[in-house]
Amino acid sequence: MNETEAFEARYRYLVQLNSARSVGELAAARAAELALQALRPELAGLDLCSCSGWMAGAKALLCGLPPGSALVDAACDGLVVLIEGEVVGLPQLMNAASAYHTENGYPVLGRDAGEHHWDGEKKCWEAHRPAHARDVLLLPSWTTVQFVEVV
Incomplete structure (x- = not known):
């Protein structure tokens, strides 16, 4: 994934995260958090x-x-x-x-x-x-x- 794609992915997951949190959809918020976490190799596999x-x-x-x-x-x-x-x-x-x-x-x-x-x-x-x-x-x-x- 190049830098532009990574930026766009982070932005997309951040929008999803904020949207899910604003309406109280905990499962969707957690899924967006995990997607953001997957974009950071330093955080891979951590709870x-x-x-x-x-x-x-x-x-x-x-x-x-x-x-x-x-x-x-x-x-x-x-x-x-x-x-x-x-x-x-x-x-x-x-x-x-x-x-x-x-x-x-x-x-x-x-x-x-x-x-x-x-x-x-x-x-x-x-x-x-x-x-x-x-x-x-x-x-x-x-x-x-x-x-x-x-x-």
Whole structure:
């Protein structure tokens, strides 16, 4: 699939997803999500409705990117970064140009993305609705953050 075809497919599945969600057709929405997921090789075969699958997806998307690369989590005004191979959630700062302070390389405002923050019943992070959690990976929006070690 060339770049134009991939773009058109993503657009088509996004329209289907939004349409299905707007009328509450859960099965159709899930089918569109899976179609979007299939277009991202990094997410192939992962269960984005499980904590381990979501974490593996985030790591796969962030792995190999320059330090400070972050997925935007617009649903909760947050960011998702990779720190020493671990997925970490950050709040978005009011001033986007501000740096995040770190202690021993870990962001002071960072929140580890672990099982204890995953709602197994809803199948998403405790601060999310299920669709929003999956959208962070299926429809990634990117930014870059800076880290400054506190001495």
